[in-house]
Amino acid sequence: MNRFGRSRASVVKAAKTVKEGPVGAVQSTVRFSERIESWWRNHRSNARESLLRLTVEPVQTLMTILVIAIAMALPAALIVAVSSLQQLSGNWQNSARISVFMHVDAAPDVVQRLQDTVRAMPQIEQVTYISPQAALEEFQLASGFGEALSLLGTNPLPAVLLLSPRADLINDISGLSALVDDLEQISGIDGVQLDMQWLQRMQHILEMGQRVVILVGFTLALGVLLVVGNTIRLAIESRRSEILVVKLVGGTNAFVRRPFLYTGLWYGLFGGMVAWAGVVLGGFWLASTVAVLANLYQSDFALVGLDFRGLLVMMILGGTLGLLGAALAVGRHIARIEP
């Protein structure tokens, strides 16, 4: 309908709806469904245009993305390191063993009796018997002292029982200590070795590592917020006249904010992607060394978190930080630009 050519009755009717409804709906020639569609279209075009705008000043954009990527890669690399080590210590813990050494000259029937005694103890899950002969063979293979050992003539190694404690005892230091004490009381047993203490220490070190990651992560996340915020602030300043005009022709704050929010989102997404790529490259570089090291410790140790789920997490994190940083900047600066 042509607004200019309205009849008087329709003008009066329009005036009435004005008095009742909010002023915003006065000239509602745009239907609600069209509004939703146009809102969606506006989002898409904003996303596309702010992406294109990033390519206008590629060096500037690249530098901002790199700063974000570095700030994100550092805690990400720490997380990869800590969680890889955690996985490693977890593996070891599950195979936590108590080694029980018999007297070297214990007779086979004594050894058998001891084995039965230990097997009967409720704290023990599993008992593996290693005869002196088997121990010698393994030692010869692993240590390279084979020649020297063969010179000895007699086998100097005692029979050994490898005990797996019950699962609920593994993290219970006092329980394990008590178990060790009990075992040492049994006659015929020469010594008991519990290789748990250094694992406990490593646990604590890893816990500290986790806290360091959280601390570094928060600090650098704040850094990302500030970097994005500052970049967006500059973008807002450079488009000041445009913002003024848009506000004068009836653009809402949301409309004005949108392109800047998308810019922040893109910065964050790309920053997260580059950070992930950096950590992956670093991981590849370390991979061969890690593999050798893992072999030495007879472990299937590998760096965790470098898969595509990691990429997704980094992009979500980066996008969120970018969006937040941009939101901080637009919240502060766009309201201030009023015609």
Next chain:
Amino acid sequence: MIRFDNVSKRYEGGFEALKGVNLAMDAGEMAFLTGHSGAGKSTLLKLIMLMERPSRGQLLINGKNLSRLHRSQIAYYRRHLGVVFQDHQLLFDRSVFDNIALPLLVSGYQQRDIGRRVRAALDKVGLLNKEKSNPMQLSGGEQQRVGIARAVVHKPRILLADEPTGNLDPQLSAEIMALFRDFCGVGVTVLIATHDIDLVGRMGERVVTLNNGVLTTEPQ
């Protein structure tokens, strides 16, 4: 359509730009707002555009009291106004078409509607062939006409113009005034601030004059 009830505007620092202004304009009416520079012409227009708020008095636009309008409603309110600026406020980073489309874009018009309306507005100001140009390539008069096209593209009920012929020669000025009169003829309320007394005299429309912030309506 426009009603000022005893409106005063005092700026921070004590300068009183408007003193007890009373003004009423009907729908479809055209008026010139004249006065020496600093008399308060721009302030009066800014009050209608809600770029400023009155210190005292009431301002009713289309029956709605502007002092009751919440900040978040300002953007929607402005969509019912068309404003032509002296410095035309065009954006040089986009084409003539995109400049004129801006009011439609912020109001959420459909893409095909935007094209149709922008071309209609361009046709109205006689610049249909300049759609793809950058406003920077246009002459002063053409830029001003693009500004007018942008002000009327969304068919506002009220058209405000602040010194629309400020930098133009008499013939161009007359053409632009004739354009405004056309809009008035189709029911738009038109208020034009200008100091071009000669032109105003030739138009024979209602004239309201501001003198140091005091409004005097001259008999026609």
